[in-house]
């Protein structure tokens with residue numbers, strides 16, 4: 558398992574949860590892990606913590622090192638790997654689940670897209686065959702406008 562694999566497999570919020578550390582507040586901040594912090598100055602990013610008060614930055618391995626009092630980078634990475642192994646789900650399983658979720662999401666997106674495309678075709682035909690300003694024509698124009706707005710939102714040309 559490479560360092561980059563571990564970094565891909567675990568986000569900072571997951572690691573905070575694993576070690577029973579505080580969860581970010583609504584603004585995405587926690588109390589700094591390093592200095593005595595009354596104001597939640599530490600911003601939680603997906604891949605790091607940054608304290609806007611004392612300036613310290615921590616990645617997932619640094620959090621592990623902080624918990625166990627380990628200084629060396631190698632030690633931290635090794636311990637992190639061990640800690641996560643003890644977690645209820647092995648890393649590979651997690652990745653598979655994540656992969657499945659993304660695949661499902663993509664399929665849903667494609668199905669929705671196909672549905673809209675069909676609607677677009679029907680409405681387009683309606684607009685060009687119906688009597689202008691007839692109810693059928695009005696309806697087709699409305700549908701076309703809605704579908705175009707959707708395409709725009711989804712970034713589809």
Ligand SMILES: [Zn+2]
Pocket residue numbers: 589590591592594598599608609610611612613
């Ligand atoms: Zn700090």
